[in-house]
Amino acid sequence: MKVIVAKRAGFCFGVRRAIDIAFDVAKRKKGGVFTFGPLIHNPQVIEKLKEVGVMPVSNLKDLGKRNIQAIIIRTHGIPFQKMQLLSQKKGYEIVDATCPFVKKAQQYAKLLKEEGYQVIILGDKHHPEVKGIISYAGKGSAVVSVESPLRTLRERVGIVVQTTQPIDSLKKLLSRAIEKTKEIKVYNTICNSTRLRLKETEEMADRVDAMVVVGGKNSANTTQLANLSRSLSVPTYHIETSDELKKNWFKGAKTVGITAGASTPDWIINDVKKRVKDIGGSLCYGNP
Amino acid sequence: MKVIVAKRAGFCFGVRRAIDIAFDVAKRKKGGVFTFGPLIHNPQVIEKLKEVGVMPVSNLKDLGKRNIQAIIIRTHGIPFQKMQLLSQKKGYEIVDATCPFVKKAQQYAKLLKEEGYQVIILGDKHHPEVKGIISYAGKGSAVVSVESPLRTLRERVGIVVQTTQPIDSLKKLLSRAIEKTKEIKVYNTICNSTRLRLKETEEMADRVDAMVVVGGKNSANTTQLANLSRSLSVPTYHIETSDELKKNWFKGAKTVGITAGASTPDWIINDVKKRVKDIGGSLCYGNP
Numbered sequence: 001m002k003v004i005v006a007k008r009a010g011f012c013f014g015v016r017r018a019i020d021i022a023f024d025v026a027k028r029k030k031g032g033v034f035t036f037g038p039l040i041h042n043p044q045v046i047e048k049l050k051e052v053g054v055m056p057v058s059n060l061k062d063l064g065k066r067n068i069q070a071i072i073i074r075t076h077g078i079p080f081q082k083m084q085l086l087s088q089k090k091g092y093e094i095v096d097a098t099c100p101f102v103k104k105a106q107q108y109a110k111l112l113k114e115e116g117y118q119v120i121i122l123g124d125k126h127h128p129e130v131k132g133i134i135s136y137a138g139k140g141s142a143v144v145s146v147e148s149p150l151r152t153l154r155e156r157v158g159i160v161v162q163t164t165q166p167i168d169s170l171k172k173l174l175s176r177a178i179e180k181t182k183e184i185k186v187y188n189t190i191c192n193s194t195r196l197r198l199k200e201t202e203e204m205a206d207r208v209d210a211m212v213v214v215g216g217k218n219s220a221n222t223t224q225l226a227n228l229s230r231s232l233s234v235p236t237y238h239i240e241t242s243d244e245l246k247k248n249w250f251k252g253a254k255t256v257g258i259t260a261g262a263s264t265p266d267w268i269i270n271d272v273k274k275r276v277k278d279i280g281g282s283l284c285y286g287n288p
Numbered sequence: 289m290k291v292i293v294a295k296r297a298g299f300c301f302g303v304r305r306a307i308d309i310a311f312d313v314a315k316r317k318k319g320g321v322f323t324f325g326p327l328i329h330n331p332q333v334i335e336k337l338k339e340v341g342v343m344p345v346s347n348l349k350d351l352g353k354r355n356i357q358a359i360i361i362r363t364h365g366i367p368f369q370k371m372q373l374l375s376q377k378k379g380y381e382i383v384d385a386t387c388p389f390v391k392k393a394q395q396y397a398k399l400l401k402e403e404g405y406q407v408i409i410l411g412d413k414h415h416p417e418v419k420g421i422i423s424y425a426g427k428g429s430a431v432v433s434v435e436s437p438l439r440t441l442r443e444r445v446g447i448v449v450q451t452t453q454p455i456d457s458l459k460k461l462l463s464r465a466i467e468k469t470k471e472i473k474v475y476n477t478i479c480n481s482t483r484l485r486l487k488e489t490e491e492m493a494d495r496v497d498a499m500v501v502v503g504g505k506n507s508a509n510t511t512q513l514a515n516l517s518r519s520l521s522v523p524t525y526h527i528e529t530s531d532e533l534k535k536n537w538f539k540g541a542k543t544v545g546i547t548a549g550a551s552t553p554d555w556i557i558n559d560v561k562k563r564v565k566d567i568g569g570s571l572c573y574g575n576p
Contacts, residue, residue, distance in 0.1 A: 167466070167467060170466055171462070171463040171466060174459070174462045174463065174466060175459040175462065175463065178455070178458055178459060178462060178474065178476055179455060181476065182475065182476050183473070183474070183475050183476070184472070184473070184474050184476075185471070185472070185473045185474075186466065186471070186472050186473075186474075187470065187471050188466055188469070188470050188471070188472075
């Protein structure tokens with residue numbers, strides 16, 4: 001059985017940067033370091049961070065009277081109201097690990113609002129990145145998914161996009177919106193890393209008999225990869241670690257593809273690769 | 289045989305306004321009135337205008353040493369360099385009959401240029417309206433049709449649209465452009481009248497056995513109606529006047545649709561309607 005690992009599997013620029021920041025802050029502060037929400041959407045990495053003393057909290061109240069040395073802002077960013085709240089309290093450092101591409105989307109939403117546009121965000125309204133972006137988007141703004149009905153639009157519409165959305169969803173939104181308004185200013189804030197990873201997964205799907213997608217079950221971009229692979233009729237398995245692998249997934253498979261989200265560390269991908277190869281070997285009954 | 293005439297057939301706001309202006313100027317000046325290019329794309333109306341002394345010329349040289357009292361700018365507008373040239377000469381009045389919606393497209397092209405966008409115009413590069421708009425669009429601008437390949441785009445692209453383009457062409461352009469750039473500001477300058485006329489023609493095509501499209505052979509929006517009707521597999525005949533009607537087009541037809549472009553006068557549409565009905569009666573051989 002042949003095992004192919006996607007070249008673009010694993011950490012993107014923003015995730016690598018955030019993890020480097022977190023380890024650096026942990027080293028500097030020696031205790032009292034918290035992330036506001038999980039730093040990235042990978043439970044295994046979050047555990048590693050806990051081991052060096054970087055603890056996730058979901059709101060300020062959770063901190064109680066603990067000694068706070070630094071609060072790190074997650075890669076997905078946070079709403080500006082929460083950022084203001086954090087800034088009001090003194091005695092700790094705020095370290096912003098928001099992915100620079102997400103930051104850009106926030107800034108474009110703000111700019112569009114200031115220019116008088118009705119801001120529409122293409123994405124998942126429950127995702128923390130989108131909750132952050134929309135906080136900058138002002139009155140009349142809305143989050144839409146590719147399926148959600150488009151309510152009445154104003155004459156001037158500004159669009160920004162959750163960085164992990166597929167380009168086809170943006171195309172569909174543009175097609176629907178241009179029928180309902182006179183002016184659109186759109187910033188294509190889909191990050192290149194997402195675009196290329198989806199593209200590679202699409203190409204791989206053509207060549208494999210089964211696809212293993214590795215990454216946080218709470219990771220939007222990993223889920224996106226799995227959905228794409230499934231939509232191309234390839235048996236697809238979304239796992240977080242090699243422990244979830246099952247031998248019978250690979251019976252009869254000649255080629256297996258492995259891809260991973262932007263928040264999946266190399267050590268997990270390598271472990272999955274090794275275990276899939278082992279399974280492949282055991283399925284061959286002596287015929288390598 | 290039933291004959292249906294589209295409710296939206298004939299003069300749009302911009303054409304009616306231009307013709308009113310031309311007759312008014314002819315009345316005021318009593319001679320020496322010229323239009324820069326044909327006022328609208330309908331040869332029969334141009335003939336009527338000639339009868340009251342409004343003569344089309346294609347450039348200033350054609351005027352020679354004639355007595356010029358007024359020059360009327362055509363509905364499609366003219367390049368701003370030509371407007372400047374006309375303004376330099378004194379002794380005559382310049383009357384701007386550019387359609388206000390075309391004027392808007394020109395102004396948006398200028399605005400986008402001033403804001404630093406690479407301006408792309410969706411339309412037919414040979415059409416006078418588009419030649420006028422692009423004169424405002426600055427360096428690096430280009431006219432693209434829905435089929436033409438998209439060369440490299442800059443990071444910031446501004447789009448305006450020839451007022452008579454179908455919305456589907458704009459959707460297709462947006463889908464192609466958003467893959468190649470980071471920011472698009474698009475003004476949907478397709479005029480409502482065009483949009484609704486195309487829509488009505490599409491709906492009529494479902495109900496008729498033959499379609500007669502009336503209007504100038506040089507009229508972009510009339511040609512658009514004919515192309516749309518043909519694309520829906522309805523036998524379609526684009527004529528300028530009732531003289532071109534042929535009896536055999538309607539053999540076996542139970543219902544015939546008549547539509548007309550934005551520059552087709554009512555008297556031509558009514559004449560076509562009457563003649564089609566007459567043909568229908570003669571084909572019934574006594575069975576009305």
